[in-house]
Amino acid sequence: MEAWADGPRMHTQKSATSQAGRLDAVFAALADPTRRAILERLSQGEARVTDVAAPFAMSLNAVSKHIRVLEASGMVARQRRGRDHVLSINPRSLDEVDGWIERTRRYWEQRLDAMERLLLDLEKDSKRV
Amino acid sequence: MSNGEMTGPIVQVRRRVRAAPEQVFDLWTKPDLMARWMSPFPGAVDCKASADPREGGAFSLVMSSAEANREVSGVYVQVDRPRKLVFTWVGPLTNHVNTLVTLELTPVGEETDLVLTHERLPTTAIHEGHTRGWGNILDHLAETIGKAAD
Numbered sequence: 001m002e003a004w005a006d007g008p009r010m011h012t013q014k015s016a017t018s019q020a021g022r023l024d025a026v027f028a029a030l031a032d033p034t035r036r037a038i039l040e041r042l043s044q045g046e047a048r049v050t051d052v053a054a055p056f057a058m059s060l061n062a063v064s065k066h067i068r069v070l071e072a073s074g075m076v077a078r079q080r081r082g083r084d085h086v087l088s089i090n091p092r093s094l095d096e097v098d099g100w101i102e103r104t105r106r107y108w109e110q111r112l113d114a115m116e117r118l119l120l121d122l123e124k125d126s127k128r129v
Numbered sequence: 130m131s132n133g134e135m136t137g138p139i140v141q142v143r144r145r146v147r148a149a150p151e152q153v154f155d156l157w158t159k160p161d162l163m164a165r166w167m168s169p170f171p172g173a174v175d176c177k178a179s180a181d182p183r184e185g186g187a188f189s190l191v192m193s194s195a196e197a198n199r200e201v202s203g204v205y206v207q208v209d210r211p212r213k214l215v216f217t218w219v220g221p222l223t224n225h226v227n228t229l230v231t232l233e234l235t236p237v238g239e240e241t242d243l244v245l246t247h248e249r250l251p252t253t254a255i256h257e258g259h260t261r262g263w264g265n266i267l268d269h270l271a272e273t274i275g276k277a278a279d
Contacts, residue, residue: 104140114166
């Protein structure tokens with residue numbers, strides 16, 4: 001399980017290379033509670049880096065690292081406005097999460113269909129005996 | 130989820146199955162039965178299954194055809210026949226990243242309510258309990274989650 005904790009660093013490097021890589025980066029980004037809290041804050045609207053960092057009991061530097069992981073995953077975009085760095089959420093990154101959810105749902109629906117067909121077969125077999 | 134808190138992107142599928150929980154449970158843990166329905170490739174593809182259904186034990190499913198090999202594998206986290214089976218799941222569907230599948234079976238008369246939950250997030254994050262809410266993100270995700278199939 002601990003391998004997952006190191007996921008973001010591994011995945012950010014290949015984040016732009018493929019859809020699979022981007023999806024990994026998105027899930028790795030979501031794996032951390034601080035990053036989820038940052039996303040939740042940004043889901044209410046764009047915000048300055050300093051404002052995003054303020055509620056956390058950690059250094060601005062530590063929060064900045066989390067923000068960089070979110071940027072590398074494509075979930076968060078940064079704009080410079082004068083002296084301020086303004087962060088906003090990229091809703092399209094969530095579409096990729098939805099894509100995984102849809103594929104996974106389809107996979108299990110089909111497998112459970114097959115499981116039920118097997119149950120019917122087993123029932124027929126047992127009646128024949 | 131049972132605690133009512135959303136912890137991350139999950140997929141949940143429900144079924145009412147015409148069989149006893151014990152019989153359904155065995156379909157998930159007995160290799161000869163697993164090989165007969167778990168492969169997403171029907172027909173001629175060769176499917177080999179192995180399973181050591183106890184906590185910490187492993188399972189694998191190897192599907193091979195002339196063109197390709199595919200493998201799904203994992204480790205059992207909780208084995209409580211016939212009510213609950215929890216296992217990790219690594220395979221093409223998950224991008225070869227570890228995920229967690231929970232199977233819950235509840236008898237209803239002579240049938241069984243099956244609830245399958247597939248979580249993409251690391252279990253470490255799930256168990257940390259720092260679920261400060263997902264707000265709008267989860268509202269968005271919820272649109273594609275939880276459409277139960279009967």
